[in-house]
Amino acid sequence: MSARKPYVRPMGGWWRRNPFFMRYMVREASAVFLAVYAVILLAGVYRLSQGAAAYEAWLAALRNPLAIVFHGIALLAVAYHAYTWWKVMPKTLPMLHVGGRRIPEITLSAVGWAAWLAASLIVYALVRGL
Amino acid sequence: MADSTKTIEMEVLRYRPEQDTEPFYQTFSVPFADDWSVLQGLQYIKDDLDSSLSFRWSCRMAICGSCGYMIDGVPKLGCRTFLRHYYPHKVRVGPLENFPIERDLVVGIDDFIGKLESIKPYIIPREARTLEQGEYRQTPAQRDQYEQYSSCINCLLCYSACPQYGLNPGFTGPAALALLHRYNADSRDQGWEARSEIVNAEDGVWRCMLVGYCSEVCPKGVDPAHAINQNKVNSTLDYFGVLKFLMPKGAAK
Numbered sequence: 001m002s003a004r005k006p007y008v009r010p011m012g013g014w015w016r017r018n019p020f021f022m023r024y025m026v027r028e029a030s031a032v033f034l035a036v037y038a039v040i041l042l043a044g045v046y047r048l049s050q051g052a053a054a055y056e057a058w059l060a061a062l063r064n065p066l067a068i069v070f071h072g073i074a075l076l077a078v079a080y081h082a083y084t085w086w087k088v089m090p091k092t093l094p095m096l097h098v099g100g101r102r103i104p105e106i107t108l109s110a111v112g113w114a115a116w117l118a119a120s121l122i123v124y125a126l127v128r129g130l
Numbered sequence: 131m132a133d134s135t136k137t138i139e140m141e142v143l144r145y146r147p148e149q150d151t152e153p154f155y156q157t158f159s160v161p162f163a164d165d166w167s168v169l170q171g172l173q174y175i176k177d178d179l180d181s182s183l184s185f186r187w188s189c190r191m192a193i194c195g196s197c198g199y200m201i202d203g204v205p206k207l208g209c210r211t212f213l214r215h216y217y218p219h220k221v222r223v224g225p226l227e228n229f230p231i232e233r234d235l236v237v238g239i240d241d242f243i244g245k246l247e248s249i250k251p252y253i254i255p256r257e258a259r260t261l262e263q264g265e266y267r268q269t270p271a272q273r274d275q276y277e278q279y280s281s282c283i284n285c286l287l288c289y290s291a292c293p294q295y296g297l298n299p300g301f302t303g304p305a306a307l308a309l310l311h312r313y314n315a316d317s318r319d320q321g322w323e324a325r326s327e328i329v330n331a332e333d334g335v336w337r338c339m340l341v342g343y344c345s346e347v348c349p350k351g352v353d354p355a356h357a358i359n360q361n362k363v364n365s366t367l368d369y370f371g372v373l374k375f376l377m378p379k380g381a382a383k
Contacts, residue, residue, distance in 0.1 A: 005147035006230030006238050011296045017203060021293060024341045088340055091359040095275060102274070 027084040033077035036070075086112030137161045138213050139220035140171050142183065145231045153231060155222070156180075162213045168223060169197050169208035172235070185235035192349055195285030199235055200224040205290035205347045228289055228296035242286060245302055249310040249328055254321030272317040279312035279357055281350040288344035288354050294337055301337040302328055304344035304354030311357035322377065326368055335361045 015021040040062075047058040061067060089112055090105040097103065140160050145153035158179050160171045169187050176183045188194040190209045197208035202222050213221065229237035259266060288304035289295050295303050302310075310328060313319045328334050338358045345355040367373040 003148060004232065004238075006232055007145055007147070007153060008230045009153075009227070011293070014293050014296060018343070020343050020346065021341065024343075028339075088342060088359075091340065091342065091345075091353075091356045092363060094360050094363075097271070097274070100271070 027081065030077040030081040030084075033074040034081055037074045037078065082116050083113070086116060136217055138171070138217045140168075140175065140213075141220055141222045142172070142175065142235070143222075143224040143231075144183070144234050145225075146182070147233060153224075157220070160213070162217075164212075164214050166213045167209050168199070168201055168206075168211045168213060168221065171213050171221075172208060172223065183235075184233045193283060195283035198226050198285045198287050198290070200227055200290065205287035207285060207287070207349050210349065226286055226290040228292065228299075229286070237286075239286060241299060242284075242289065242303070242306065245306040246284065246309065249302070249306050249313075250321060250325055251309050251313060253313060253316060253319045254324055255318060256320040266318040268317055275317070276312045276315040279308050279315065279352055282309055282312070282352045283350055285349065287347045287349065288352075291341075291343040291347040293341060293343075294339055298333070298337060300333045302331075302334050304338075304358065305352075307335060307338075307361070308352050308354040308357035311361055314361075322364075322368075322373070326365075329361055330365045330368060335359070335365055338362075 015025045044055070044058050047054040062071075086109045090108040093108065095102060096108070137159050140158045141155045142158060143153050144150070144156045158175045160174050160179075162171060162174070167190075169190060172183065172185050172187075176185075185197070185199070185208075187197040187208065189196070192207050192210045195207075198205060199208050200206075200223070201208070201211050202216065205226060208223070223235065225231050225235045225237045229239060229241075232238050253266075255266075282305055284305060286305065288308075292301070292304055295301050307329075310325050314322055314325060330336075335358050338355070340355060340359055342355045345353045348354065364373060367376060
């Protein structure tokens with residue numbers, strides 16, 4: 001008869017065990033702010049389709065201090081999400097070589113961060129009518 | 131022990147299945163020299179303090195992959211982790227997370243061994259070469275495509291770093307999927323189809339949520355997260371039936 005009696009440890013609160021897991025959870029949770037922001041933006045498009053008065057009302061709602069606070073937090077969350085998105089992106093690519101040398105992950109991430117920054121600046125310039 | 135001037139407190143998780151209902155920490159005072167590893171501390175405990183302590187070890191030089199433990203909550207090899215880095219604080223040593231504890235620091239790895247066999251960890255050529263045809267030839271560039279993944283020593287630190295494996299033990303997991311990719315990426319191998327069922331399954335690459343800690347703790351730079359996540363792309367291409375056109379070496383079996 002086997003004397004084995006394996007003990008299986010519980011997984012409750014696993015993400016609090018290690019700072020690495022906590023950063024992972026923040027990374028994933030930051031997507032929620034992105035989703036809520038997208039819903040608010042879609043609501044704006046819908047209000048625009050209903051006419052000028054409806055759109056003005058939506059704009060007025062955005063001037064509410066709570067809406068401004070939310071958008072401030074959402075901006076930080078989305079920035080962090082974009083940062084981490086490019087950070088892990090190289091894991092999804094095959095090994096890339098240039099001139100017989102492998103391109104390091106940090107280089108691939110840096111290209112992504114630069115593209116993200118450039119795209120953000122272009123959108124900002126367009127919105128401000130520069 | 132005469133030249134030892136320092137003593138560190140080692141808290142070791144004990145679990146004796148015949149008498150304990152659950153694990154508990156036992157503290158040992160271990161005199162140590164500067165070059166002592168955590169493994170040497172455990173050996174001192176077993177030789178001089180409590181011979182009932184059970185733990186796995188073999189080579190003492192980070193190549194056999196036997197002495198993986200949770201050291202202060204981080205999966206590490208006992209032989210390449212030094213007591214001096216924890217002194218003057220105490221150090222906690224436990225069995226690898228996400229595996230059932232058999233006894234003290236020994237965990238059950240039957241599940242992983244089964245998965246390792248299932249991924250067909252050997253070269254599957256489309257047509258085996260005969261002795262007369264000579265060896266399989268390969269360029270350095272072709273070798274670079276899989277060499278890092280072939281460095282895996284099956285120490286299972288990556289499984290202990292993977293919350294997905296802890297939550298869903300059905301997940302094929304980092305090391306097995308990295309080794310699967312090691313063979314798929316080998317120019318001498320045409321076994322994608324023979325292994326594709328495991329890659330494409332829900333418990334295959336798609337179970338991975340890219341926490342990425344497996345690659346952080348790997349003592350051999352295998353980067354399992356990279357092996358798994360580039361195969362999400364391959365799995366998608368396979369689903370749409372275009373992968374076989376993209377494989378320069380063609381698919382077999």
